[in-house]
Amino acid sequence: MIGRLNHVAIAVKDLASASRLYRDTLGAKVSAPLDQPDHGVTVVFVELPNTKIELLHPLGEGSPIAKFLERNADGGMHHVCYEVEDILAARDKLKADGARVLGDGNPKIGAHGKPVLFLHPKDFSGTLIELEQV
Ligand code: CO
Numbered sequence: 001m002i003g004r005l006n007h008v009a010i011a012v013k014d015l016a017s018a019s020r021l022y023r024d025t026l027g028a029k030v031s032a033p034l035d036q037p038d039h040g041v042t043v044v045f046v047e048l049p050n051t052k053i054e055l056l057h058p059l060g061e062g063s064p065i066a067k068f069l070e071r072n073a074d075g076g077m078h079h080v081c082y083e084v085e086d087i088l089a090a091r092d093k094l095k096a097d098g099a100r101v102l103g104d105g106n107p108k109i110g111a112h113g114k115p116v117l118f119l120h121p122k123d124f125s126g127t128l129i130e131l132e133q134v
Contacts, residue, residue: 001090002082006132007052011068011078015044015057018075022046022053033057036111041065043111054111079118079128087115087133099123107133 110116
């Protein structure tokens with residue numbers, strides 16, 4: 001059911017220093033910061049040959065990333081995103097198998113303008129999973 005790894009999202013305390021780390025130390029192609037107020041994050045995209053890394057920083061009040069950074073002082077991996085062809089079919093199969101879908105269970109338009117869902121980390125080896133329909 002799941003296809004390509006679309007991205008790995010990493011929550012960071014300091015977006016500028018994390019950008020420098022990926023650009024200068026690791027030698028990756030790094031975008032300018034992009035505010036996404038609907039999602040409560042500022043994102044820097046790191047382009048790798050086979051996938052992307054998204055550096056997430058809290059934006060505005062009540063950002064989901066702020067809570068994560070309270071619990072993880074150094075930042076850390078926030079979620080992985082797998083591509084699916086049919087997000088509703090994927091959701092229905094996962095629910096039938098007992099997995100919990102976060103929120104109201106309906107896909108929302110994600111950071112890339114495509115429908116996404118998040119799956120409960122406790123059902124997936126402690127990892128928050130995002131599914132994105134491509
Ligand atoms: Co994501």
